[in-house]
Amino acid sequence: MNDVARQAGVSLKTVSRVVNGETTVDPALAARVREAVASLGYRPNLGASLLRRADQRTGTIGLLLPDLVSPFSAALHRAIDAEVTRRGAQVLSGNVGHDPARERDLAETFARQHADGLIITPVAARQSHLAPDIPAVFVDRRARGWPADTVLATNHAGAKQAVEHLQRHGHRRIAYIGTMPGARRHGYRRAMAAAGLVKVERNDPEQALLEAPTALFTESRTVTVAAIRALQAAGMQRRVALVGFDDFPLADLLDPGITVVAQDPVAMGRAAARALFERIAGGTAEPRVISIPTTLIARGSGEVAIRGS
Amino acid sequence: MNDVARQAGVSLKTVSRVVNGETTVDPALAARVREAVASLGYRPNLGASLLRRADQRTGTIGLLLPDLVSPFSAALHRAIDAEVTRRGAQVLSGNVGHDPARERDLAETFARQHADGLIITPVAARQSHLAPDIPAVFVDRRARGWPADTVLATNHAGAKQAVEHLQRHGHRRIAYIGTMPGARRHGYRRAMAAAGLVKVERNDPEQALLEAPTALFTESRTVTVAAIRALQAAGMQRRVALVGFDDFPLADLLDPGITVVAQDPVAMGRAAARALFERIAGGTAEPRVISIPTTLIARGSGEVAIRGS
DNA sequence: CTACTGCTAGACAACGTTGTCTCTCGATGT
DNA sequence: ACATCGAGAGACAACGTTGTCTAGCAGTAG
Structure with missing residues (x-):
């Protein structure tokens, strides 16, 4: 900035004014300054600026996702990105990959980079490591040890709906396939118990098929794909x-x-971004849980007729 | 840091030493300092540190991708992430979404955040906007106006191989479906010309099917999926x-x-990350193009028998 | 017992920027 | 003609940190 000031023949402070778009600068001077900025390839030092500045906003939102490859994460990322961009800020994202240590490191990095806020799908056991001065919103999973707005799908209701759908099609031996505890498994249990049916829960499709179920309910995309493979391999997809x-x-x-x-x-994604911007703007309401409804989409595999045994 | 120093009863500089892991500090003092750091929730100011520091490294790599949803981008991201993490640095990524302005803005943001380097799939017409003092590596597409290492798939050879595969299965009316100019289209043309066949190039599968081809070669995943849909809709997938x-x-x-x-x-991804780290380490070799081979994977759709017409 | 060495810890300046204060100068009102 | 005012521009300090220099002190050799 010193070099720019020298080349434009003005004081340091005037350059600062031009760079920050203040209006109290003579247009002729401002033009000279801008020219010097361009010719020297001057780039303001964010750190120094933040150091001195009162308003600490950087226009940057940090996004921590556990799995970049999953289409769900990708869609979430895109939705958050759209909403954040619409408000003139930017999303920088980091790949956590189910590793608690990386969740901590990345959150730390974003904090040091002065992100205005964080959107996180928590994977660590507790989120108490988060910087207390940076607003955060959780999405897809609940956090522990750190109260904040949380955006969740209606996991319990969705799972229940899926199982009831299978029951309506006459199924009574419905196996749950998945490895995680949580609302989806609980929704399955609730629906099975309500209908007086025997629960069959297994970690993978091969094990589940040994129980001769007439229907499968899978906990996540990964498991669903594994189940499709297993059914095709056994020629049982119909x-x-x-x-x-x-x-x-x-x-x-x-x-x-x-x-x-x-x-x-x-x-x-949109709900998470909105909640975050409310917090950034200073909203101090009690943390809330925002539920986003799920929808059952029938495409055939859930409606295959039950075989007369 | 002042507060920490006061609480630990040491000087500012000693706190700095402890925070930076210097060994010339009495263990007892260091312990007091660390305790104070923890109890006050002190977090070092990256900006100020960078301001003063000689070594400007932040351990951060910026990644600019055009499309988060594509499995290819996701896989690339993951591979880069793995390689970068292995070397103790972190990847922060931004979604460019085919918008040249966002490419510029995000690159600018990463530059201001003192990223050590950038990996970019270029979408803008030219990359001359990039900060000249930050090493960059391009991946998946060539850049213009900015010489740097570039990692590409063997697009030309891969396309040629695909078309030749179809020719070997007896196909002579092979349509190209896609909208972009470039090596893949060129590979198709080369293979068709070499076999003395008539080229049919269309933007979408519906148009291509009007030409009654016996085989389709699609330029990208998006187009491939569109073609699958079109073939299934017409019942022609076999x-x-x-x-x-x-x-x-x-x-x-x-x-x-x-x-x-x-x-x-x-x-x-691995090649891109490695090339970038070489540049960061000060490598000044002539920019090169790194070609990564493609592989034809036969799964059935490319081997359907040609109908006796 | 003195001079020197080696090691730890503090004082101080400087990094690049901006908030605040002050100064200059021309315009306005009486 | 004089006092007043406002707008534009510079001087200066301060943000939080670290490189450099120096002071203090214990241990060791002569």
Whole structure:
């Protein structure tokens, strides 16, 4: 900035004024300054600026996601990005990859980079490591040890709806496939108990098929795909019904099309971004949970007829 | 830092030493300092540190991708992330979304945040806007106006291989579907010309099918999926052959499985990260192009028998 | 017992920027 | 003609940190 001032023949402070778009500068001087800025390739030092400045905003939002490859995360990212960009800020994202240490490191990095706020799908056991002075919003999972707005799909209701859908199609031996505790599993249990049916819960489709179920309900996209493979390998894709939690691309092009409980990542992302901007603006309301409804999309695999045994 | 020094009863500089892990501090003092740091929730100011510091490294790599939703980008991101993390640095990524202005803004942001380097899939017409003092590596596309290492798939050879594969299966009316100029289209033309066949190039599968081709070669995943839909809609998925450029999840579960020319995003990401670290370390070799081979994966759609017409 | 060495810890300046204060100069009102 | 005012521009300090220099002190050799 010194060099710019020298080349433009003005004081340091005047350069600062021009760079910051203050109006109390003679247009002729301002032009000279801008010219010097361009010719020297001057770039303001964010750190120094932040150091001195009162308003600490950087226009940057940090996004921490556990899995970049998942279409759900990707859609969420895109929705958040759209909403944040619409408000003139930027999203920088980091890949946590289910590693608690990386969640901590990345959050720390964003904090040091003076992100205005964070949107996080928590993977660590507790989130108490987060910087207390940076607003955060959680999405897709609940956090622990750090009260903040949380955006969730209606996991329990969605799972219940999926199982009831299978029950309506006559299924009574419905297996749950998945490895996580949580609302989806709980929704399955609730629906099965309500109908007086025996619960069958397994970690993977191969194990589940040993129990001769007539229908499968899968906890997540990964498991759904594993189940499709297992059914195709056994040639049973038209004999055993399948409903998966979480939609995915090409689900409609498979044969049969895969019936899913679709989340709404666009609405979730938008809600998360909005909640975050409210916090950044100084909102101090009690932390709340925002629920985004799921939708059952019937495509065939969830409606295969039950075999007379 | 002042507060920490006061609480620990030491000087400012000693706190600095402890925070930076210098060894010339009495262990007892260091322990007092660390305790004070923890109890006050002190977080060093990156900006101020960078301001004073000689070594300007931040351990941060910026990644600019055009499309988060594409499995190729996601895989690339993951591979880069793995390689960068392995070297103790972090990746922060931004979604450019095919918008040249956002490419510029995000690159600018990363520059201001003192990223050590950038990995970019260029979308803008020219990359001359990039900060000259920050090493950059391009991946998946060539840049213009900014010489740097570039990692590319063997697009020309891959396309040629795909078309030759179809020719070997007896196809003579092979349509190219895609909208971009470039090496893939050029590879198609080369292979067709070499076999003395008539080129049919169209923007979308519906138009291409009007020409009654016996085989389709699609330029990218998006187009491949559109072609699958079109073929299924017309019930022709077993009569018209299809080879797509770029692999995608579930390609093997479709019926027929989709034959593709697979890129190797893992190798590409790793190569890009390695090239970048060489530049960061001060490598000044002539910019080079690193080619990563593609592989044809036969799954059925590219091998459907040609109908005796 | 003195001079020297080695090591720890503090004082001070400087990094690049901006908030505040002050100065200059021309315009306005009486 | 004189006092007053406002707008534009510069001087200066301060933000939080670290590189450099120096002071203090204990241990060691002569």
